[in-house]
Amino acid sequence: MISMIFRQTSPTDEDYFKFYEEIRDQTLKFYSEFAKKYINFMCKKGCSECCESFSILPLEYYYIKQKLPKNSITIQSLSMGNSCLFLKNNECQIYEFRPIMCITQGLPLLVRDESSNSKNIFICKKNENLISDKKIKSYKAFEYDTMIAKLTVYNYLFCISYDIPDERIDIGQLIL
Ligand code: SF4
Numbered sequence: 001m002i003s004m005i006f007r008q009t010s011p012t013d014e015d016y017f018k019f020y021e022e023i024r025d026q027t028l029k030f031y032s033e034f035a036k037k038y039i040n041f042m043c044k045k046g047c048s049e050c051c052e053s054f055s056i057l058p059l060e061y062y063y064i065k066q067k068l069p070k071n072s073i074t075i076q077s078l079s080m081g082n083s084c085l086f087l088k089n090n091e092c093q094i095y096e097f098r099p100i101m102c103i104t105q106g107l108p109l110l111v112r113d114e115s116s117n118s119k120n121i122f123i124c125k126k127n128e129n130l131i132s133d134k135k136i137k138s139y140k141a142f143e144y145d146t147m148i149a150k151l152t153v154y155n156y157l158f159c160i161s162y163d164i165p166d167e168r169i170d171i172g173q174l175i176l
């Protein structure tokens with residue numbers, strides 16, 4: 001019964017989508033300012049090493065789903081290992097609406113470790129030379145766990161509102 005509700009419901013709640021867009025816009029703003037500041041930023045057309053299959057929250061799933069142009073996307077063969085299905089000729093076919101996780105991939109991500117009360121910065125190996133060890137303590141990294149916390153709360157409220165299971169959805173299901 002629950003899966004029937006899940007398949008048949010087509011949430012279009014503008015408020016929740018606006019909350020999602022706010023988070024997405026903030027992430028994109030950080031991304032574009034970072035890319036502008038560091039000309040050696042390696043997240044450029046042609047690099048897709050991090051484009052592996054993953055899952056997204058229902059709020060993000062429904063948001064992207066209603067944005068995707070109908071019938072214009074062809075997916076990789078399912079035999080392409082663990083690559084994301086939207087990767088084609090090394091390019092993302094849904095780049096304009098790619099999930100927030102994809103936008104953050106190459107950024108310096110600030111993550112708090114509450115057990116040791118410390119902060120860590122994670123960054124793709126290809127970009128790690130952008131931040132020198134000397135500057136790392138004062139470096140303004142992207143507040144990754146703050147973004148995830150906000151997204152999780154909005155997603156939870158969205159799922160409750162539409163009686164949708166709060167379970168991550170494989171990104172490939174966007175084209176179903
Ligand atoms: S959605 Fe696009 S950017 Fe994200 S992993 Fe897939 S191909 Fe890469």
Ligand code: SF4
Binds near residue numbers: 044047049106107125
């Ligand atoms: S995060 Fe790393 S692997 Fe992914 S696009 Fe950026 S440089 Fe390439």
